[in-house]
Amino acid sequence: MKYNQAADKLSKALAPKRFTHSLGVSKAAAELAETFGEDIEKSKMAGLLHDCARGISSNNLLQMAEGFGIVVDDVELSQPILVHAPLGAYLAKADYGIDDPEILKAITLHTTGAANMSKLEKIIYLADCIEPSRDYPGVDxxxxxxxxxxxxxxxxxxxQSLQFVIERGLLIHPATVEGRNYLLQRQNI
Incomplete structure (x- = not known):
């Protein structure tokens, strides 16, 4: 599916505010891709579709994840909204015809991050945090x-993500801690 077709379909699947956010992530991802030498078209598409499962209710997220064979950990069971990321990768493939494994992995990791992320995965994770409609202390x-x-x-x-989660008394996903630790260890090499 081409970008414009995917955007049109996504606009019908998400609330207007979430769709605007997705367009912003796509734009930010393209800018980051240009800056850091990543594939711009892949970055735009991954940014556009990163939240394609975000309009699904928490109960349905868990049911759909089970239907796709997605293994859900204890943190995700406690905070089902986290499941929208891996489920989004499945929907990007099933509903939008995306079969590029790099795009699908970037969608999967956009919420928690992970250790040893690819450049595209980092770009989508970061674009989700800095897209133009985001407004929180420290975003600039x-x-x-x-x-x-x-x-x-x-x-x-x-x-920032860890501070946000801690301030709200939520469980911390181990992938986020692993991603942070990995980057810190790489700094010291």
Whole structure:
């Protein structure tokens, strides 16, 4: 499916605010891809579809994940909204015809991150944090950092995500901790 077709279909599947966010992530991903030498078209598509499962209710997320054979961990059972990322990869393939494994993996990891992420995976994770409609303390600083140093920006985004989760008393997904630790260890090599 071409980008414009996917955008048209997605506009019908998501609430207007979520669709605007998805367009913003796509735009931010394209800018980051250009800056850091990643495939712009892949980045745009992954950014566009990263939240394609976000309009699904928490109960349905878990049921659909089970139907696709997605293994859900204890953190995701406790916070089903996290399942929208791996489920989104399945829907991107089934509903939007995306078969590029790099795009699908970037969609899967866009919420929690992980250790040893590819450049595309980092770009989508970061684009989700800095897209133009995002407005939270520190986002402008993160946007500036994102245009200079991809790993430093992803590390800062991990830190902000962890602070957000801790302040709300939520469970921390181990993949986020692993991603942060991996980047910190790479700094020290």
């Amino acid at each position: 600083k993160l946007r500036m950092l994102a245009m200079r140093d991809l790993d430093a920006a992803v590390l800062a985004a991990f830190d």
